[in-house]
Amino acid sequence: MARKMTMTEKILARHAGKADATPGENIWVDVDVLMTHDVCGPGTIGIFHQQYGKDAKVWDPSRVVIIPDHYIFTANEICHRNVQILRDFVREQGIQYYYDPEFVKNEPGMPNPYRDPTKTNYKGVCHKALPEEGHLRPGEILLGTDSHTCTAGAFGQFATGVGNTDAAFTLGTGKTWLKVPPTMKFTFHGQIPPYLTAKDLILAVIGQISVSGATYKSMYFTGEGIGSLTLEDRMTLTNMAIEAGGKNGICDVDQKTLDYVKARSNRPEWEVVTEDEGAEYCYEHEWDLGTLEPLVAKPHSPDNKDLARNCTDVKLDRAYIGSCTGGKITDMIMAASLLNGHNVKIPTFVVPGSTEVHADMQRLNIRGELKAGDEKSIQQTLEDAGCQVGPSGCAACLGGPADTFGRLNEPLNCISTTNRNFPGRMGHKEAGVYLASPLTVAASALTGHVTDPREYVSEPIATGTAGLV
Amino acid sequence: MQTSIRGKAYVLGDDIDTDQIIPAEHLIYSMTDPEERKLYGKYANIGVPAGQRGLPDGNIPFVEQTEGNSVSDYQIIIGGKNFGCGSSREHAPFALAEAGAKAVIAEFYARIFYRNCVNGGFLVPCEATQRLVDEISTGDDVEVDLAACKLIDHTTGKTYDLKELGDVKPIIDAGGVFAYAKQAGML
Numbered sequence: 001m002a003r004k005m006t007m008t009e010k011i012l013a014r015h016a017g018k019a020d021a022t023p024g025e026n027i028w029v030d031v032d033v034l035m036t037h038d039v040c041g042p043g044t045i046g047i048f049h050q051q052y053g054k055d056a057k058v059w060d061p062s063r064v065v066i067i068p069d070h071y072i073f074t075a076n077e078i079c080h081r082n083v084q085i086l087r088d089f090v091r092e093q094g095i096q097y098y099y100d101p102e103f104v105k106n107e108p109g110m111p112n113p114y115r116d117p118t119k120t121n122y123k124g125v126c127h128k129a130l131p132e133e134g135h136l137r138p139g140e141i142l143l144g145t146d147s148h149t150c151t152a153g154a155f156g157q158f159a160t161g162v163g164n165t166d167a168a169f170t171l172g173t174g175k176t177w178l179k180v181p182p183t184m185k186f187t188f189h190g191q192i193p194p195y196l197t198a199k200d201l202i203l204a205v206i207g208q209i210s211v212s213g214a215t216y217k218s219m220y221f222t223g224e225g226i227g228s229l230t231l232e233d234r235m236t237l238t239n240m241a242i243e244a245g246g247k248n249g250i251c252d253v254d255q256k257t258l259d260y261v262k263a264r265s266n267r268p269e270w271e272v273v274t275e276d277e278g279a280e281y282c283y284e285h286e287w288d289l290g291t292l293e294p295l296v297a298k299p300h301s302p303d304n305k306d307l308a309r310n311c312t313d314v315k316l317d318r319a320y321i322g323s324c325t326g327g328k329i330t331d332m333i334m335a336a337s338l339l340n341g342h343n344v345k346i347p348t349f350v351v352p353g354s355t356e357v358h359a360d361m362q363r364l365n366i367r368g369e370l371k372a373g374d375e376k377s378i379q380q381t382l383e384d385a386g387c388q389v390g391p392s393g394c395a396a397c398l399g400g401p402a403d404t405f406g407r408l409n410e411p412l413n414c415i416s417t418t419n420r421n422f423p424g425r426m427g428h429k430e431a432g433v434y435l436a437s438p439l440t441v442a443a444s445a446l447t448g449h450v451t452d453p454r455e456y457v458s459e460p461i462a463t464g465t466a467g468l469v
Numbered sequence: 470m471q472t473s474i475r476g477k478a479y480v481l482g483d484d485i486d487t488d489q490i491i492p493a494e495h496l497i498y499s500m501t502d503p504e505e506r507k508l509y510g511k512y513a514n515i516g517v518p519a520g521q522r523g524l525p526d527g528n529i530p531f532v533e534q535t536e537g538n539s540v541s542d543y544q545i546i547i548g549g550k551n552f553g554c555g556s557s558r559e560h561a562p563f564a565l566a567e568a569g570a571k572a573v574i575a576e577f578y579a580r581i582f583y584r585n586c587v588n589g590g591f592l593v594p595c596e597a598t599q600r601l602v603d604e605i606s607t608g609d610d611v612e613v614d615l616a617a618c619k620l621i622d623h624t625t626g627k628t629y630d631l632k633e634l635g636d637v638k639p640i641i642d643a644g645g646v647f648a649y650a651k652q653a654g655m656l
Contacts, residue, residue: 212551
């Protein structure tokens with residue numbers, strides 16, 4: 001009888017043309033999609049030409065996706081040059097999927113961003129743009145030159161971050177070598193309560209196993225609690241697998257996944273892979289969602305977990321809502337619903353994860369429905385509460401150039417929906433970053449100190465059709 | 470591959486993430502332009518908080534921030550647990566190598582950093598069998614004997630065991646994944 005396998009083992013085995021893939025084994029696999037961006041793209045392209053020659057061609061121009069997102073809204077001319085390097089490569093190689101920030105014109109000064117988020121080729125954060133633009137499918141292998149590439153595991157695929165050299169190797173061959181990881185199983189029972197989001201779940205996981213607890217391992221999230229999450233919230237979970245050192249994070253495929261992928265995928269076929277009952281795990285842990293409480297990760301580590309209600313004495317200078325982790329449309333609805341009719345007490349920066357999110361923030365009301373003529377949009381609700389909304393991109397999540405929107409240029413305390421709070425991550429080395437859900441960040445923005453969102457939220461927040469299809 | 474690497478030790482703590490090794494604001498320089506790439510060496514380890522720079526004393530810069538300098542006085546980095554965690558930026562091992570580092574000895578690594586060291590052929594990432602952060606001091610004259618899997622601290626006269634490089638040794642020996650694949654007839 002065949003060995004019982006995890007989803008990750010099955011996907012890797014199939015892409016290696018093998019019947020089995022055993023943890024610890026090194027295998028060569030075929031890659032379905034390779035993604036790069038403006039920070040690692042230029043370096044990857046440099047190695048590609050160095051190693052394969054200046055006339056070399058990529059293995060398949062329809063499987064290379066280039067999404068500039070990191071350093072777009074900056075006057076730094078080196079950043080503008082790096083976007084130009086991507087453009088030149090796209091033209092030279094005939095890359096099919098490229099999302100150009102056409103407003104970056106290699107001119108001095110800060111580029112004027114898109115005026116209308118529905119009328120730009122530019123997308124914003126790659127991990128949000130990948131599913132929107134149809135590049136994610138169950139059962140596939142995605143590599144990206146960004147550690148948060150693991151986000152795509154929410155769609156039941158194997159996705160992991162690689163460096164420039166690995167990416168350049170794959171650009172030329174369509175292959176990479178991988179060590180098959182053992183799998184850790186995280187089961188969530190019950191339904192997601194209104195005061196929690198997947199951010200609380202993943203902070204609980206990382207707090208439990210530490211920032212290196214999943215090093216070299218696959219993280220499998222399952223149970224009816226995961227089924228009760230929106231696809232976007234599942235992306236929050238898999239997004240932060242890397243914060244526990246995980247090689248990949250993965251969720252089961254259900255109707256929500258299939259509906260989304262069917263509506264979006266730019267390839268008609270894919271193969272859903274399921275977890276075998278009796279597959280082997282190197283670690284298992286279960287949670288009951290009814291007993292979990294809103295969490296924060298205190299400076300300077302994502303595993304420095306505490307209950308939000310234990311941290312009310314932490315005074316905050318700033319709040320930040322954005323990134324691939326906490327800048328999706330459902331995150332915006334969570335924050336806007338809580339902030340609706342109130343005023344923030346501290347400067348609060350909001351950065352849509354993609355231009356589609358930005359468009360939805362203008363199109364939808366806080367229930368995630370198409371807004372009626374006189375009704376407030378999500379963006380208006382946030383702005384009326386005193387938030388500043390910037391253009392889509394990675395922005396201050398990783399600091400970036402000094403003129404980046406929302407960057408911590410001083411040693412401030414900031415509560416943020418982002419994914420990392422290492423020293424200096426959002427700019428200043430002595431700044432203290434508290435990671436939390438969009439609900440906890442919004443509640444804290446209203447009080448100026450770390451605040452449990454249960455003080456504001458008791459009823460489920462409807463997200464309508466936002467982020468669904 | 471060299472079988473012995475000798476140089477001055479630079480000691481760091483646990484969970485040294487890639488934002489500390491090379492902060493995001495510096496990820497913009499060309500990695501191929503011979504002049505511009507030197508900036509990666511100049512700013513290597515610049516994000517490590519002052520007190521954690523060069524243990525046990527701290528406040529020791531990895532690269533002296535003097536005009537035109539991009540080279541470190543230290544060639545062997547000693548780290549604790551989970552060295553290189555965080556982002557996938559290959560700029561991290563690249564920056565350390567540009568500053569002149571040849572090897573890292575840590576308790577264990579975050580996997581993308583480890584993979585980047587090996588596949589890019591930048592640094593030899595060795596794992597120690599014990600915690601060395603509290604044993605070795607920044608500035609010690611240390612030698613990595615790759616054949617014998619030993620780390621010798623010539624300043625203190627002590628010798629420590631290193632783990633075998635294992636599966637990745639052929640790639641390290643070849644000088645990176647491209648050289649390895651060419652030797653193996655894959656490219």
